Amino acid sequence: RTADLDTGLIERNEAVLFPPPAPVGxxxxxxxxxxxxxxxxxxxxxxxxxxxxxxxxxxxxxxxxxxxxxxxxxxxxxxxxxxxxxxxxxxxxxxxxxxxxxxxxxxxxxxxxxxxxxxxxxxxxxxxxxxxxxxxxxxxxxxxLDPLAHAGEAEGEGGKLTAPMPGKVIAVMVEAGSTVARGAPLLVMEAMKMEHTICAPADGVVSEVLYGIGEQVAEGAQLLAFSD
The missing domain is CATH 3.30.700.40 (Glycoprotein, Type 4 Pilin)
Incomplete structure (x- = not known):
């Protein structure tokens, strides 16, 4: 009624309007x-x-x-x-x-x-x-925060998909030129009596497959070339 207006309401009442989250019990x-x-x-x-x-x-x-x-x-x-x-x-x-x-x-x-x-x-x-x-x-x-759910996503850094440890390639599901969706399996390695599936880090194209089935690879070796 008196037109005594300002825009400081939220700032003055910030502690009430935005209380810190209660601890998770x-x-x-x-x-x-x-x-x-x-x-x-x-x-x-x-x-x-x-x-x-x-x-x-x-x-x-x-x-x-x-x-x-x-x-x-x-x-x-x-x-x-x-x-x-x-x-x-x-x-x-x-x-x-x-x-x-x-x-x-x-x-x-x-x-x-x-x-x-x-x-x-x-x-x-x-x-x-x-x-x-x-x-x-x-x-x-x-x-x-599942430590294994997105493990394959970090392997595509810089367009490179690398071997997590020394092992042998036992399956290749793509070839050069294949268009794949994020999370699609590309290659399977066997290492330490376990299978490791290397997945696409994003939607993109496999530009080159560097190892074939039965070949041994060293830790950190680039397995495929990939572009978004």
Whole structure:
């Protein structure tokens, strides 16, 4: 009414309008871990000829002890590390200097987590590697930082696709002039009794294939020439 106007409202109230994100607590992390484990179970390969094969179980049992797995999530600019220790007696979740027994049940995207004396119930919606966790009236987006998921993408630096270690070429899926999409398998190496698939770092063209099937390659050797 008095036309006493200014544009400083947001600046004066910045602390109220843009509060710092609340820390990610044990319950939120536990729900994200539960969702990750549930997804891995769904994606597990089942042998139709032997549905009870131990190779498809992928559980925590080890011949001489338990299993320890470090999981990493991103939340904004934060990197959150959580350790899951498992043995025949059960699992323990270790996060932010806290340790708690860990067990969960999953029904679709509805999860219930048991952390010893604490319980957590929430929903986790998966969007690729992003976990949208809803718990206690709060929503947090956690990005699953899988160290293997994008390992092949870094091998295309400068248009070069190189051998990660000494080994032998056992398969070549492209030839010079092939147009490929990002992530497409180009070549497979065998090294240290493991297979390594070299993938296209981006959409582009394979300009040259430098090694053939059966040839030995040294660590760091350029395998293919590639252009975006």
């Amino acid at each position: 044990m319950e939120l992390i536990a729900l994200a871990v539960a969702a990750l484990l549930a997804r891995e179970i769904q994606q597990r390969r089942i042998d139709a000829a032997d549905q009870h094969s131990p190779w498809t179980h992928a559980g925590a049992w080890r011949l001489n002890g338990g299993a320890s797995r470090t999981l990493r999530f991103g939340c904004g600019e934060q990197v959150l590390d959580v350790t899951l220790d498992s043995n025949e007696r059960g699992s323990t979740l270790i996060y932010a200097d806290q340790a708690a027994p860990f067990a969960y049940t999953c029904q679709a995207d509805d999860l219930r987590v048991n952390l010893g004396t604490r319980r957590a119930h929430g929903q986790v919606h998966l969007d690729g590697d992003e976990f949208h966790v809803f718990h206690g009236g709060r929503h947090a987006t956690l990005a699953w």
